[in-house]
Amino acid sequence: MKSIGVLMTCHMDSYLEQELEKRFNLLRFWTATEKSTFLATHKNSIRAVVGNAFGGADAELIESLPKLEIVASFSVGLDKIDLAKCKEKGIRVTNTPDVLTDDVADLSIGLMLAVLRKLCESDRYVRSDKWKKGDYTLTTKFTGKTVGIIGLGRIGMAVAKRAEAFSCPIHYYSRTEKPETKYKYYPSVVELAANCDILVVACSLTEETRHIIDREVIDALGRKGVLINVGRGRHVDEPELVSALVECRLGGAGLDVFEHEPEVPEELFGLDNVVLLPHVGTGTVETRQAMADLVIGNLEAHFQKKPLLTPVV
């Protein structure tokens, strides 16, 4: 399989690169000085694209690769892949579900705790060497707070299971009601926001869910509400969120994703009720390796004409 060209869209993981290089002719798209020339040179050897949350396979890329057979995404999210175009051209698509569910759910709870209990600020205070007895700040208890989840898929359910261990009542919004879960369903995101203390975005990014967190939802969540986003930056109307936080109309936010990563609105840097992470929802050695193994497994299965492990298309 060493002659098969695999185009990796951006630098994503050293282990993945090394394993791909052992098996295929790995072409690193991000190192090309002139992208269109690069594609023209290699277009007849590229039979696979490996993408991720930052760089996938849009219509333009797909059209420029006549021999493309499979897009294997190093993510569970598919928002950077033109699925319709892939279906049209008979190109297979795979992603990395399940192996990353735990890490994303763990981080969601970690963000909730960090925002409510202000651990990052506590740590900063101790590190400043200014701790003196008699200096007290009160924060907000997490146990028992109502958690509202947008999207009750794998990640949403994993968040719910963890939050329940903290006696948090679970409310949710989903495309369809899930009566088997016994969680309280709300037919709209605004109503969900008005009826929870902490709102978590755990759905996939599609045309329908773009800016699902808008001014109306932020207002409903309110001065004591907290927003946690471990989905995609574009789930949130970012300028609206920033002004709500700066103007204290929203209680706090824990954000792992942003509309224009790695750019993060600087107005948020000084806010002690906001925790900002550099898209590390799946950022553990264990999970990235499991994701990489799935990408490799899917590519090998495809080129060996075996059933794909985690096909989407």
Next chain:
Amino acid sequence: MAPHNNSYPSQHDLPNVLILKLPPSFVIFGEHFFDSAKFRFLKAYESSLPLPQFLLAHAQSVQAILSSGGAPVTADTICLLPNLRLVVTTSQGLNHIDLSECRRRGIAVAGAGTIFSADCADSVVELLIDVLRKVSAANRFVKQGLWSSQGDYPLGSKLGGKRVGIVGLGNIGSEVAKRLEAFGCSISYNSRNKKPSVPYAFYPNVGELAANCDALIICCALTDETYHLINKEVLSALGKDGVIINIARGPIVDEKELVRCLVEGEIRGAGLDVFEHEPDVPHELFALDNVVMSPHNAVFTRESFEDLRKIVVGNLEAFFSNEPLLTAVNLDDQPHFSG
């Protein structure tokens, strides 16, 4: 003028509750936080008299003390108060109270009960996720504007599947276990006594527990037996991939040894809410990204303080009405801390 009778006690008729030092609750909420119509406070810290003289002056009238973690109730204090029958503390820990002397004198002690357990357990989970997933360090990284210039942040370690070892499976330890099980952690513990009804693996000593876990969580009381319980041998058994979380008391850990292990990379990381000599914290820790620290504030939430107010006032009112205390400590079951 209304006739003087027992239904309308004047301030001077109300029984005294002695407060030795200004409690954190008063600092945050003001000095009426524990007010009640059934008793009044005698504030030693407001007097210009040295404490022993103050106690001598008020010895006969004091039946109860309201203590907080920073206001020890020593044998010396107790012996100056012949009518003392109750100590109420606002803290979870009891190590600042001479429990042996209380038992000897027949003085009841009322603690925080279980009101702080949820917040303590939440703090453990928060510290553990932060250390493993580098939350505070990554937040610093982003807020310093480094993401766009320096690119990807180093990978953390998955919480799911980690073996968690709890030192002290009391109420707080049990709440920690319940939470971490939901994250896919396996739980084992060491406690003074094995608990037969509990589904977790028991290790008879802390060294063995440390050798068989990835995250060692300190949830026990500070007593003579647990002073420096976490020492060089235990930390070595915990090993290079191990994490330690301490929300109990600083002196349970040999801090010098812990700092050395962290600086030399002999353990993976630490989450610490407590230190041996608060508010002093070893400066070597400030440069370490694998250490997360908080200023002994695991229970400092609005909700817990409201629960505390109810329980302190409730215990004192019950005492002065000759009713059972809400959260009496069983002194026969409490090991001593010599301090």
